[in-house]
Amino acid sequence: MRCPHFDAGACRSCPLMGVPYAEQLATKQAGVRALLDPVAGTTAPDGSGLWDEPVPSAESGFRNKAKMVVTGSAEAPRLGILDPRQHPKHHDGTGVDLRDCGLYEPALGAAFPVVAEVITASGLIPYNVGTRTGELKHVILTLSPAGGLMIRFVLRSTDQLPALRAAVPALRRALPRAEVITANLLPEHRALLEGPEEIHLAGATTLRMPLNGIPLNLRPQGFFQTNTALAAALYALAAEWLDATTATSVWDLYCGVGGFGFQLAQVRAHDVGPAGPLPPGTERSVWGLETSPDAVAAAQVTARELGVDDRVRFAVGDATVLGEAPADLPDAVVVNPPRRGIGADLAGWIEGSGIRHVLYSSCNAATLARDLEHLPGYRPVRARLLDMFPQTEHYEVLMLLERR
Numbered sequence: 001m002r003c004p005h006f007d008a009g010a011c012r013s014c015p016l017m018g019v020p021y022a023e024q025l026a027t028k029q030a031g032v033r034a035l036l037d038p039v040a041g042t043t044a045p046d047g048s049g050l051w052d053e054p055v056p057s058a059e060s061g062f063r064n065k066a067k068m069v070v071t072g073s074a075e076a077p078r079l080g081i082l083d084p085r086q087h088p089k090h091h092d093g094t095g096v097d098l099r100d101c102g103l104y105e106p107a108l109g110a111a112f113p114v115v116a117e118v119i120t121a122s123g124l125i126p127y128n129v130g131t132r133t134g135e136l137k138h139v140i141l142t143l144s145p146a147g148g149l150m151i152r153f154v155l156r157s158t159d160q161l162p163a164l165r166a167a168v169p170a171l172r173r174a175l176p177r178a179e180v181i182t183a184n185l186l187p188e189h190r191a192l193l194e195g196p197e198e199i200h201l202a203g204a205t206t207l208r209m210p211l212n213g214i215p216l217n218l219r220p221q222g223f224f225q226t227n228t229a230l231a232a233a234l235y236a237l238a239a240e241w242l243d244a245t246t247a248t249s250v251w252d253l254y255c256g257v258g259g260f261g262f263q264l265a266q267v268r269a270h271d272v273g274p275a276g277p278l279p280p281g282t283e284r285s286v287w288g289l290e291t292s293p294d295a296v297a298a299a300q301v302t303a304r305e306l307g308v309d310d311r312v313r314f315a316v317g318d319a320t321v322l323g324e325a326p327a328d329l330p331d332a333v334v335v336n337p338p339r340r341g342i343g344a345d346l347a348g349w350i351e352g353s354g355i356r357h358v359l360y361s362s363c364n365a366a367t368l369a370r371d372l373e374h375l376p377g378y379r380p381v382r383a384r385l386l387d388m389f390p391q392t393e394h395y396e397v398l399m400l401l402e403r404r
């Protein structure tokens with residue numbers, strides 16, 4: 001893949017741009033194994049190799065989310081990033097327009113011109129980081145696997161909110177698949193993507209994100225993997241590995257909107273409707289924990305819609321504390337922490353719990369290796385790299401651990 005913005009030095013978000021994809025994948029696998037092999041070993045308990053072949057991604061057109069800085073003027077807005085060739089402390093607010101970025105799914109690219117027209121029609125003044133003037137900081141677009149769109153306008157204040165509201169009907173006519181439209185308020189001059197307050201403007205309150213036959217829901221400030229195809233592969237792989245165990249109950253820590261949880265609960269399309277529930281003994285109970293109230297609310301919507309909220313439950317809380325956890329320990333736990341990993345306290349709790357299996361999904365092999373050192377009572381059974389982010393050094397690693 002080639003990119004004119006990268007070649008011109010105007011965007012460095014993809015440091016591996018131009019490197020043959022097979023080489024990217026091999027380099028990531030080698031780097032991850034260099035960190036994990038000294039801790040995890042290279043052999044599974046049955047004597048086979050621990051590592052499966054990496055799961056590749058499409059090289060382009062894979063991103064389902066666009067987080068665009070808005071610069072320029074209301075008459076000629078730019079959607080992309082701040083110009084990285086300027087010093088951050090003396091930035092004049094000039095931006096690089098990345099509407100033609102090859103990483104985005106095509107339906108996102110088709111929506112950018114309409115969003116730019118709305119900015120112009122409503123007179124939304126882009127925020128200038130140098131002068132700290134203007135109102136519109138970012139636009140954030142998310143595309144569902146079914147083609148629906150969530151469009152969010154991040155504003156400094158409510159001053160231009162009436163003008164934006166007035167433009168929403170035209171936006172919906174031009175983009176009939178815009179299912180959720182909101183404004184987010186970020187008054188502080190800080191390097192943040194969004195603020196805590198979300199104002200619903202039109203459409204539904206959640207974006208339906210069907211994945212592997214499960215109708216997940218996403219609220220504006222919830223998290224969803226940005227590579228839809230690889231997210232589906234990740235959750236399906238976790239379920240495949242856990243299905244080879246005898247686990248009938250799971251805790252899903254850092255559960256997000258329930259991507260792992262519903263898959264591991266063995267929720268299938270025939271859980272509801274004429275086919276009836278799964279046969280007794282083939283279902284799993286799941287309890288999920290997540291700090292984001294928006295994510296938990298969305299997961300609870302999915303559970304109710306599927307009619308499984310009696311056995312798939314979610315709560316708001318800190319996974320490193322587990323203050324409101326159920327009394328009965330599960331057969332397995334899945335953790336999908338941020339880059340910092342689960343940390344010594346949670347790893348120590350799992351180590352002392354006696355829980356039989358751990359599924360660890362990591363975006364940082366260095367912290368995964370550190371956490372494994374706090375789990376000496378577990379041995380790795382399977383491991384696999386999924387290339388969630390081609391053209392960059394980022395990835396996802398899934399590892400199954402079992403009690404020794």
